Structures are given as C-alpha cells and as structure tokens.
Amino acid sequence: MVVGAVVGPLVILTLCSPPAHPLIAEVFYDAVGDDTGHEFVELFNPAATPFPLAGARLEAGDGAGAGRWSLRWTGAARDTIAAGGRFVVGGASVVPPPNVVVTLDLQNGPDAVRMVWQDGATEVVGYGPNPLAEYFCGAPATDAPSGQSLARVPDDSDLGSNAQDFRAATPSPGAANLPGRDAALIGGTLTLVPEQPAPAAAATRAAAVVNRGAEPLAEREVELLVADVGETGDLPLASALVAVPMAPGDTARVQVALPGLAAGKRLLRARARLAGDAAPANDADSLRVRVGLGPLEVTEIQFHPTHGEGEWVEVRNRSGAPLALEGFSLADRHGPPGVPSGGAGALRPESLAVLAQDRLALLVAFPALDRSRVWEVRPWGSLNNGNDSTGVADVVTLRETDGTPCDRVPYGAAGVPAGVPLERRASGDWGPASDPLGSPLAPPRALPPLAARFAVRPRRLAAAGPRVASVGWDLPWPRGRVAVDLYDLAGRRVAAVLAESTVPGRGERSWSAAELAPGLYLLALTARAEDGAETTRLIQPLRIEGSAP
Amino acid sequence: MSAAVLRVVRVLARALAWIGLLAAPAAAQDFAAPAPAWPPAPALALLERGLPPPAASSCLAGTVTRWDGVAALVTRGAALGIGRRALRAALGVSQTGEPDVGWTALGLAVGAATAGAGGALRAVARRDRTTAFGFDARGAAVGLEVGGGAWVEATGGVHVWASAPQLWTRGEAPPLSRPLEIGGAVDFGGAALWLGRAGVVGHPRGSRGEYAIGLAAAAGPMVVWLVARDQPPRGGVGLSAATHAVRVAAEVEGHPVLGETARMSLGLGGGR
Numbered sequence: 001m002v003v004g005a006v007v008g009p010l011v012i013l014t015l016c017s018p019p020a021h022p023l024i025a026e027v028f029y030d031a032v033g034d035d036t037g038h039e040f041v042e043l044f045n046p047a048a049t050p051f052p053l054a055g056a057r058l059e060a061g062d063g064a065g066a067g068r069w070s071l072r073w074t075g076a077a078r079d080t081i082a083a084g085g086r087f088v089v090g091g092a093s094v095v096p097p098p099n100v101v102v103t104l105d106l107q108n109g110p111d112a113v114r115m116v117w118q119d120g121a122t123e124v125v126g127y128g129p130n131p132l133a134e135y136f137c138g139a140p141a142t143d144a145p146s147g148q149s150l151a152r153v154p155d156d157s158d159l160g161s162n163a164q165d166f167r168a169a170t171p172s173p174g175a176a177n178l179p180g181r182d183a184a185l186i187g188g189t190l191t192l193v194p195e196q197p198a199p200a201a202a203a204t205r206a207a208a209v210v211n212r213g214a215e216p217l218a219e220r221e222v223e224l225l226v227a228d229v230g231e232t233g234d235l236p237l238a239s240a241l242v243a244v245p246m247a248p249g250d251t252a253r254v255q256v257a258l259p260g261l262a263a264g265k266r267l268l269r270a271r272a273r274l275a276g277d278a279a280p281a282n283d284a285d286s287l288r289v290r291v292g293l294g295p296l297e298v299t300e301i302q303f304h305p306t307h308g309e310g311e312w313v314e315v316r317n318r319s320g321a322p323l324a325l326e327g328f329s330l331a332d333r334h335g336p337p338g339v340p341s342g343g344a345g346a347l348r349p350e351s352l353a354v355l356a357q358d359r360l361a362l363l364v365a366f367p368a369l370d371r372s373r374v375w376e377v378r379p380w381g382s383l384n385n386g387n388d389s390t391g392v393a394d395v396v397t398l399r400e401t402d403g404t405p406c407d408r409v410p411y412g413a414a415g416v417p418a419g420v421p422l423e424r425r426a427s428g429d430w431g432p433a434s435d436p437l438g439s440p441l442a443p444p445r446a447l448p449p450l451a452a453r454f455a456v457r458p459r460r461l462a463a464a465g466p467r468v469a470s471v472g473w474d475l476p477w478p479r480g481r482v483a484v485d486l487y488d489l490a491g492r493r494v495a496a497v498l499a500e501s502t503v504p505g506r507g508e509r510s511w512s513a514a515e516l517a518p519g520l521y522l523l524a525l526t527a528r529a530e531d532g533a534e535t536t537r538l539i540q541p542l543r544i545e546g547s548a549p
Numbered sequence: 550m551s552a553a554v555l556r557v558v559r560v561l562a563r564a565l566a567w568i569g570l571l572a573a574p575a576a577a578q579d580f581a582a583p584a585p586a587w588p589p590a591p592a593l594a595l596l597e598r599g600l601p602p603p604a605a606s607s608c609l610a611g612t613v614t615r616w617d618g619v620a621a622l623v624t625r626g627a628a629l630g631i632g633r634r635a636l637r638a639a640l641g642v643s644q645t646g647e648p649d650v651g652w653t654a655l656g657l658a659v660g661a662a663t664a665g666a667g668g669a670l671r672a673v674a675r676r677d678r679t680t681a682f683g684f685d686a687r688g689a690a691v692g693l694e695v696g697g698g699a700w701v702e703a704t705g706g707v708h709v710w711a712s713a714p715q716l717w718t719r720g721e722a723p724p725l726s727r728p729l730e731i732g733g734a735v736d737f738g739g740a741a742l743w744l745g746r747a748g749v750v751g752h753p754r755g756s757r758g759e760y761a762i763g764l765a766a767a768a769g770p771m772v773v774w775l776v777a778r779d780q781p782p783r784g785g786v787g788l789s790a791a792t793h794a795v796r797v798a799a800e801v802e803g804h805p806v807l808g809e810t811a812r813m814s815l816g817l818g819g820g821r
Contacts, residue, residue, distance in 0.1 A: 547722060
C-alpha cells in the first residue's frame, strides 16, 4: 500500500498513491435517500499518456472486520483513461453517465475502496474512523455527509493521508474536483427583494458566487445572468458582473436589478458565467417567486393566546376561485413549513379559514366556528412573542407546496396587549384586533363612528351589573401610542385602564371597573403619533354607582 | 429665635403630629371655593369642610368650578351664610356635571365660632341627575353624608384645624371619598403660610396621605395665594378682591395629566 517515499532534508513523506498510476479521485458512497445507482468511484490520470485499465480491479472493503475485501469491478481491454482524463465507475443513475455502469453497493463507513493495479500496486481510500490499518492510508478521511462525495482536493493531492487528501464536496463525476477555473453559485443564496414584488415593479435578484477553482479570477470576469424560465425556454432578464477579483475560495455577493415582471408564479434561474469554466454543473440555481398577490392572504395572527386556544392564523381566499388548502404550507421565520389538515372542502372565493396550532382547542374556545374551515397545521412553527433587534417578532409565511411564495407577514409584538391578535384592516395596515379576543373566520369588527375623539360608554355604571365600560378613541392618525389612566375627582391616579400600547387610530377596549369604589372618576387618554411628533390628551368622566360603605 | 416663638412651634408641631396620627382615609367637591385654606371662606367653607369663619357676618355666595378642564364636569353652587354672635350657619345648593354623570347637592351646616376657636357640623344630601333639571329625578339614587370640622388658634397667629366631612354616610356613595383633613396656618401679618394633609381612600399609598402647602399674601383689598400638592405634584394660584359688600375670587390649579381646574366665586356681604 505504501509505495513511495520522498526524502527531504527534514521531512520524510509517505505517499498513498503508487507512482505512475492513476489516482482514486472521488468516491460517492452515500446519496440522499436510496444509494442504489448513484454511487461512483472516479479515477484520474494526471500523466501525459493514456493508462489502460484492463485487469485493474476495484474492491470495496467492509471495515467491520479484517480482510473483508470484495471485488466490484475489473477493467476490460477497452477501458482506458486518457492522458489527464477521468474514468468513472458508477451506477446507472449517475449523471453524466459513467464510463462503466456497475452497482457498487458501497458501505457508508467506516469502510474503504481499493484499486489493485495490474502490477500489484494498490491504493486505499478509507473513510470513517477505523482501527484496522488495512482500510486506510495514513488516516481515514472524514466521513462525508449524505449527498456529498469524498473528493481529492486538489485533484492530484498526495500528502500521505486520506484525511489530508480527501474532503467532502459536491459530487462531480467525470469533472475536476478542483478545476483550474470554476465560478459556482452557492446553493440557497438566491434571493429576490422584495420577495413578492408588485407586477411591473423593479426587484433585485441577489446570489453568492464562489471561486471553486484553483486560479484567481479577475474583477468583471464572472457574470451573473438571470432568466425567466418559461415553457418555451429561458427568457433572459438581466445580468451583472462581479466587480471584485476573487481568489480561490473567495465568495462575492452579486445583485442584479430586474425589470418589472408580469404578475403570477415564476421560476427565475440564475447562472454564473465564466469563460473556460471547468465545472458548469455548479453554475446555476433557480428560485420560485411570485409577482403580485398570491391566491391566499394572511388576515389575522394570534401569536400570544391567553385562553388556551393555541396560536392561529386566519387566511382569506382572494383568488376568485375555490382553493384547496392542502396545497399550501404555513411557516414561521425559521421553522419548517407545516401542512394543513383536518378541515373539509375547498375554500370558496373571499372566504376565510383558520390555520390552527391546536384545532380542537380553538374549537373549544370558539365553539361557533365553522369546523370545516378550521385546519390544523403540522408541524406548527411556534410564533414568537417578543421582538428581535430589528423590531420584528416573527414572520408568518404562506407558500404553495411547490415553494412559491403566497404571502409573507413580518409582525412586531411591541405594544400589542396580551392575548390580542393582530389583524389586517381594509387599508392593508396591521394592528391589534378591534375585538380583544380576535375574530377568527370573521372580518375585523367595524367600529361605529365616535362623536368625539375619546368616548366612554356608558359614563355611568350601575351598582348592579357587570360594571364594564367601553373605552373608545378616534385619533387623528392611522396608528398611535395610547395609554388610558383613571383619576379620582381630586386628581389622584387610581388605576391604569390601558397600558401604553400601539393601537389603530380607531379602536375600543372593554374595561372592568368591578374593583373600583363607587364615585366619580376621570379617564385620561394620552395619545401620541407613532413618530412622536404630536401628542393629544383627552378626558372623560365616569360615574360608578354604589352604596356608601 | 425667642423663647415664645420656640414654644409656639413646639405646640404647633405637637398638635399636628397628634392630629396626624389620627388621620384616617378625606377633598372638595360640591361647595369648593377659590380661597386659601385659611381663613375659612364664609358660607362655602362651612358647608364644604365644616369650618366656621371666625368673623360673624352674613353673606350670599355663588361659585362655579370647572373640574380638570372637562366641560361635562362643572359645578355650580350657591350658599347663604349667617353669623350672629357665636352662631354660624349655612345653607347651600349645587349641581355638578352633565345628567348622565352628575348630581344635585343640598348642604346644611351649623356651628359656633369665637375669635379663638370654632367648630361645626355639616350635612350634604345628594341626588343623582338623570335629566337636565336636577330636582325631578324620581327614583334616582340618593346619598347623605354628615361630618364636621373644628379649628383653634393655638397661639397668636397660629391656627390648626381638622375637618372630617364624611364621618357618617348613607345611601349612594359620595363622588369622592374625603377622609380626615388636617392643617395648620401661621399668620405673619399680611401673609400666611399653611400646611395640610388629607387622607386618601383606596390609594395604593393611602397611608401616606396627600400633602398641600400654601402661601397667601394680602395687599389692601387683594389677596393672592399659591398652593402646591403632591400625588401627583400639582400647583395652583388664586386671587381675590373684596370690599365690604362684594368679594370676588378665582383660582386655577394645574395637573400634570388632567386639565386645569378653575374656580370662581362671587360673594355678597361677609365683610373683607
């Protein structure tokens, strides 16, 4: 196995690959899901002359015990690796098709593969920790995660240890593991801002590009192309050049200004273009986007329930056609998407439905709800109650099952009274619900107009009865910060009726005065515009009847 | 500081401390008058606080108070005060607020006063307003409160007083609970300084009570006074002018949250 040595003045280096032989360049043994047909072993011939493979053997080693090697493939007379070329032995599902189709059935480690050359020289590549020295050279490579291969990087690396020569990488059968020139899109970095642009409105596509090659790339050498993928092919939309030089391993974020797009679902493909790119397979990525409004919109969010009903989100069908809610998913900012179940039938146009964390609990709390329109979502992404440093508590996201965005609502929890849901009003603004318990399956309660900016109804509370007053306001701003305090006739503060919170311009709150002694009180509403520029203070009397003690 | 002054201060301090210990959970409403805490305003203070005026005179007084700038909460009152020798008596009527929150009050007070001390009993009956006119509210809730007050000149120019206007209540509860109020005033000849304390019912810090301090200065027919209160901190300023036949007064008190409370009164008779 150890076939050569380089003797230097200070260092003695033992090689793992026999000289004048091809190298094992890549091993893919653990595909996502079923491995069958996806496994491959790639050989690389760095020499300037072709290398015939007739009689060469590929063996798999079972690291569970000593001497457990089994033959997987033997080279035929027609099998040759071209000078500087690659030869892939792999399953039928490998793309591009391998040179030889073989079911390798490799173990997922700690195991090994071994090439036994015609002259008896061998090369072992071991992966995963294994105490048996026959299953690795130097030290075994770190086990690659599912979906990634073990790749020799650079392609001719031979540092005397599998652990140093191999690392996990995106599978690249038949292509260089570390090509000379390779600009790649980093998966999952594609974004569109805004995520759901309005029809014909400008948007920005962004992606991260990495120099996966061995050579540095000059500025403006890499170009990001964005196309709209249609039934008839890609329609180029816009492009942008990477304005900075990129050393090997460097990444750069590229933004492409897109022209206005037509409304609807779209698949936007981005591709990094580089002249002489040796690995075009990693150049492209795509993102499903929606231009304009989706068929389903979020209309109410209960993120901090206080009556045991669990969290819930109300949605409205605005598509104009019946919608099957099973075809949508709901997620919070970081959690996995959950799929609705438990309701019945398609949602009629303009109808409301509730997506609940706990369907039964919600129906217990709101027994009058139409059960067919109450759906339970699993898994439920627990909605946050507190804002982060950006002022956002969480993001409620609706998507179609193919991942196309449908609606996205970032909300803030600051100033929302405990237990009060957030609701979308006819103006499109969000704010604490008019009804403190929320209005699942019902539109926001329309409040009657007030004769004054601040009103208390009734102003006289009878001794017998619930002693509940409605405190209403109609501010000169769409939203504001409001606090209501109670004072006695002598001007002494007695109670806080409504702690300072952000409220819509028109709102009401019920307030119980059951704990108050009979007498005459003054309710003082202090309101200020959200920008703090204006403040107003309004006062109303409240008489509470009752006998003297 | 002379021994006499020191003695006065000690007596005053002792008296205030003694009264303060007794302080139970008491402010002004139906017959509130724009006036310094001392001396008691003729007729109105007798009805409101049970404190008879030292001087024996008769008067007719009218008062208007707009509470905290609230248009729906205005008190209009009228009182007749009688003083003959040591006898002091007053009868008054007032109406407060709009019909759905307001009430009508009838007050009666009888007492006695000399140059060195005085005391009185006062009673107020209230009936809730349910219509614009206050006396035809059949079936409306009625409440009655009885209390009193007294003052004494501890030494030359030093007066202390105590007022408990709601010692006994029946029926509908009064709009504002008014526990014991105590106070003292020092007359410096042309100027007076007073300090008062009133208990607070149901207040989280009720045991602390509410404190008020005031300073009044007289110049001929004019009296100007300043007053400051805590819980919450607030202040007021008042001005009165009097002849032998007519006395007019006005006071404005500010509040950090609520609006200003403005009081005005007009008196006929009662001396200067």
